[in-house]
Amino acid sequence: MKLYYATGTCSLAVRIIINEIGLHSEYENVNLKTKKTSTGQDYLQINPKGSVPVIVTDNNEILTENSVIQQYLADKHHATQLLPALGDFKRYRVLEWLNYISTELHKGCGPLFHPGVPQELKNDIFKPALKNKLSYVDKNLRHKFLLDDDFTLPDAYLFVILTWLPLFKIDIHEWPHLSRYFSDLLQKPTIKKALHEEGLNYETDKQRV
Numbered sequence: 001m002k003l004y005y006a007t008g009t010c011s012l013a014v015r016i017i018i019n020e021i022g023l024h025s026e027y028e029n030v031n032l033k034t035k036k037t038s039t040g041q042d043y044l045q046i047n048p049k050g051s052v053p054v055i056v057t058d059n060n061e062i063l064t065e066n067s068v069i070q071q072y073l074a075d076k077h078h079a080t081q082l083l084p085a086l087g088d089f090k091r092y093r094v095l096e097w098l099n100y101i102s103t104e105l106h107k108g109c110g111p112l113f114h115p116g117v118p119q120e121l122k123n124d125i126f127k128p129a130l131k132n133k134l135s136y137v138d139k140n141l142r143h144k145f146l147l148d149d150d151f152t153l154p155d156a157y158l159f160v161i162l163t164w165l166p167l168f169k170i171d172i173h174e175w176p177h178l179s180r181y182f183s184d185l186l187q188k189p190t191i192k193k194a195l196h197e198e199g200l201n202y203e204t205d206k207q208r209v
């Protein structure tokens with residue numbers, strides 16, 4: 001299997017899931033600006049959408065879309081601790097969060113990353129909208145992870161989004177539960193491994209805002 005990724009982007013969530021399941025994978029970095037991979041391939045030939053993550057399965061299938069890749073990996077490897085089996089209602093709670101994080105939180109960050117969006121619009125519209133959604137998550141984070149004491153697929157995805165907040169000058173300490181959750185996740189061995197593999201270090205709170 002191979003993961004096409006870009007450092008610190010949402011593809012990091014797939015890497016965390018690969019580590020959680022204990023899979024062996026190759027990794028190839030993608031330059032999202034030039035759409036060239038680190039071995040010089042034209043990335044648009046691999047994924048015409050131009051985005052990461054992409055996996056190439058052992059059967060040479062190319063699979064795109066973060067949430068779907070995560071589901072595929074968990075199902076294929078029977079990682080029911082990350083995504084409960086069909087028929088278990090908790091599966092749909094996990095998918096409910098996964099979808100929320102993908103469509104509301106992740107895509108809510110899009111305009112804040114976009115250099116063409118005027119700062120005023122970012123400050124007046126997009127930042128408050130994202131903060132409202134973070135408040136919603138914070139209110140629901142009464143336990144260790146999103147779904148009680150079990151680390152599941154959306155926790156990996158949420159973790160990655162939380163690493164982006166300093167880029168938007170959003171201070172995670174506004175939300176006590178989210179802040180505690182993020183600090184705990186930074187200590188999780190599979191996340192530490194993923195960060196190390198991508199040469200990232202979000203260790204100290206002081207660096208973050």
Ligand SMILES: N[C@@H](CCC(=O)N[C@@H](CS)C(=O)NCC(=O)O)C(=O)O
Binds near residue numbers: 009049052064065067
């Ligand atoms: N619909 C895709 C979107 C993934 C996405 O937004 N990836 C970003 C990195 S976090 C990206 O590759 N952006 C560059 C681009 O789309 O050209 C998914 O859910 O996997």
